[in-house]
Amino acid sequence: MKSRSAYLYLLPVLIGFTVFTLGPVMASLYLSLTHYEIAAAPVFVGLLNYKQLLNEQLFWQVVGNTFYYAFLYVPLSVGVSLALALLLEKKIRGITFFRTVYFLPVVTSMVAAAIIWTWIYNGDIGLLNYLLSLFGINGPKWLQNPHWALPAIALMSVWKNAGYNMMIFLAGLANIPTDYHEAARLDGASSFARFREITLPLISPVLFFVLVVTTIGAFQVFEQTYVMTNGGPGTSTLTLSYYIWQTAFSFFNLGSASALGYLFFIIVLVMTAIQFQVRKRWVYQS
Amino acid sequence: MSNESILAGGTRWRKVARYSLLVTLALIMLGPFLWMIVTSLESPEVLVQFPPQFIPRNPRFSNYSEVFGELPIATFFFNSIKISVLGTIGEVIAASLAAFAFARMEFQGKKWIFSLLLATMMIPFQVTMIPVYMIMRSLGWLDSHASLIIPHFFGGAFASGAFGVFLLRQFFESIPKELEDASRIDGASRFRFFVTILLPLSKPALAVLSLFVFMGIWNDLLTPVLFLSTEEKMPLTFGLAVLETVQHNFRYDLLMAGTLLSVAPILLLYVFAQRYVTDAFLRAGVKG
Numbered sequence: 244m245k246s247r248s249a250y251l252y253l254l255p256v257l258i259g260f261t262v263f264t265l266g267p268v269m270a271s272l273y274l275s276l277t278h279y280e281i282a283a284a285p286v287f288v289g290l291l292n293y294k295q296l297l298n299e300q301l302f303w304q305v306v307g308n309t310f311y312y313a314f315l316y317v318p319l320s321v322g323v324s325l326a327l328a329l330l331l332e333k334k335i336r337g338i339t340f341f342r343t344v345y346f347l348p349v350v351t352s353m354v355a356a357a358i359i360w361t362w363i364y365n366g367d368i369g370l371l372n373y374l375l376s377l378f379g380i381n382g383p384k385w386l387q388n389p390h391w392a393l394p395a396i397a398l399m400s401v402w403k404n405a406g407y408n409m410m411i412f413l414a415g416l417a418n419i420p421t422d423y424h425e426a427a428r429l430d431g432a433s434s435f436a437r438f439r440e441i442t443l444p445l446i447s448p449v450l451f452f453v454l455v456v457t458t459i460g461a462f463q464v465f466e467q468t469y470v471m472t473n474g475g476p477g478t479s480t481l482t483l484s485y486y487i488w489q490t491a492f493s494f495f496n497l498g499s500a501s502a503l504g505y506l507f508f509i510i511v512l513v514m515t516a517i518q519f520q521v522r523k524r525w526v527y528q529s
Numbered sequence: 530m531s532n533e534s535i536l537a538g539g540t541r542w543r544k545v546a547r548y549s550l551l552v553t554l555a556l557i558m559l560g561p562f563l564w565m566i567v568t569s570l571e572s573p574e575v576l577v578q579f580p581p582q583f584i585p586r587n588p589r590f591s592n593y594s595e596v597f598g599e600l601p602i603a604t605f606f607f608n609s610i611k612i613s614v615l616g617t618i619g620e621v622i623a624a625s626l627a628a629f630a631f632a633r634m635e636f637q638g639k640k641w642i643f644s645l646l647l648a649t650m651m652i653p654f655q656v657t658m659i660p661v662y663m664i665m666r667s668l669g670w671l672d673s674h675a676s677l678i679i680p681h682f683f684g685g686a687f688a689s690g691a692f693g694v695f696l697l698r699q700f701f702e703s704i705p706k707e708l709e710d711a712s713r714i715d716g717a718s719r720f721r722f723f724v725t726i727l728l729p730l731s732k733p734a735l736a737v738l739s740l741f742v743f744m745g746i747w748n749d750l751l752t753p754v755l756f757l758s759t760e761e762k763m764p765l766t767f768g769l770a771v772l773e774t775v776q777h778n779f780r781y782d783l784l785m786a787g788t789l790l791s792v793a794p795i796l797l798l799y800v801f802a803q804r805y806v807t808d809a810f811l812r813a814g815v816k817g
Contacts, residue, residue, distance in 0.1 A: 259680060274660070340555075346799070348561075352765075354769050354770050355792045361773075370560075402558070414810050459653075507653060515651070
């Protein structure tokens with residue numbers, strides 16, 4: 244039975260989708276082909292913005308920074324989340340307490356987390372360098388050092404977000420029938436063997452989902468650099484989404500910013516497509 | 530017998546190892562929060578000392594009143610509440626209407642529209658940001674809370690909207706269809722069934738969605754920074770970012786006091802509602 248009234252129920256969401264997503268996606272494709280500074284009307288220039296960006300050394304550095312950040316952040320973040328979930332998988336005393344504590348940073352705003360960690364990372368009187376000094380290590384000025392600033396931001400982001408993927412992994416682990424483990428245990432399989440042969444294949448679809456979403460999230464890193472470094476020192480923490488922001492709202496070059504947005508979109512799509520391609524090789528299908 | 534005790538010994542060892550790891554990780558997760566509390570109670574003279582003091586000898590609660598004097602924290606707080614509450618109401622209404630259509634009705638293009646909505650989750654906000662900014666400008670909503678609230682009544686314009694539709698659709702589908710048939714036989718309209726029967730039955734799912742949407746809006750920095758410019762309009766996140774640039778590298782006592790004031794409400798909300806959050810994750814359980 245087809246019903247027309249369904250569209251009435253869908254109306255708000257469809258209006259929102261058209262006005263705030265579909266329309267803007269197309270508008271920004273057009274804007275990317277124009278020279279547009281906020282005061283005057285956009286002037287069509289064809290592919291000029293793209294050509295200029297691709298010939299710009301800074302653009303490639305920003306792309307490099309973004310990939311470097313994802314390279315640091317994604318494996319560490321997914322690994323820590325999975326480890327947390329495995330630790331909390333069994334019914335143990337205090338499980339609610341630990342789960343709640345590990346999730347607290349997720350609930351905190353990124354701004355607040357970034358401010359707290361800027362203080363912890365302080366090169367002279369920060370907590371981290373104090374703790375390192377107890378082990379005789381002379382810590383760098385984390386956020387003022389071009390080599391350490393991006394890793395420091397990645398580490399802080401792992402702390403902030405690990406609890407979220409932990410929850411998703413916990414849900415995945417809860418779906419594994421316990422008799423699989425029981426049977427393997429009776430057969431004398433070690434816990435590592437059980438992890439490799441049972442747990443890992445059975446949660447590989449969840450792992451895949453987490454990897455894809457975490458990678459997309461990593462490419463969008465923005466608030467951390469906005470609060471902690473403004474892209475500096477130099478351009479060492481300038482990532483794509485912050486660069487788009489700067490181009491649009493500090494330099495008011497909206498045409499170029501739109502082109503950057505599209506290049507960014509293409510990179511995210513290609514990365515996701517690659518992950519889906521590789522999927523067949525390692526994700527277990529029952 | 531001896532074999533068994535060896536096994537028990539093994540598990541005891543394992544238990545000790547597991548708990549020490551759990552506690553260490555808990556300290557790492559909690560540490561920054563505790564450090565924030567400690568710092569917020571120190572005097573500026575103590576803060577520049579190295580090694581740092583871990584327990585404030587004379588806790589300075591005046592830091593908190595000083596923050597209130599420095600910035601209109603109460604106004605920020607009120608703005609955050611207003612934007613988050615109204616935005617959450619709007620998004621939950623829009624999402625439940627759409628989810629009802631997807632869960633219970635057949636219509637032309639259903640599959641197509643649904644996948645299109647899902648696909649929007651893939652589009653980074655950086656792609657739509659500039660046109661959305663221009664739309665807000667032409668609507669005259671720049672530097673007004675309308676830009677941050679009204680889009681949520683249309684399904685949450687910025688990325689997260691589809692998530693709610695998805696979550697609620699799943700829940701609505703789990704409610705037996707016979708209930709609807711029965712209420713229709715009694716002469717109730719479909720809309721009436723939706724409002725008086727389906728929604729009350731879906732309270733757990735609605736609560737979870739509200740919680741997620743509320744936290745998302747409360748913690749958002751990007752859209753307030755994009756649309757707002759006057760201080761009296763700012764939510765806590767934006768105000769905090771401003772406080773950070775004003776106070777950069779000095780008076781961390783004040784900065785931490787302000788940060789604590791901004792995170793306390795949401796942390797408390799979570800601690801009370803944590804059971805529902807966990808349930809939501811376990812129920813949504815992603816399947817490849």
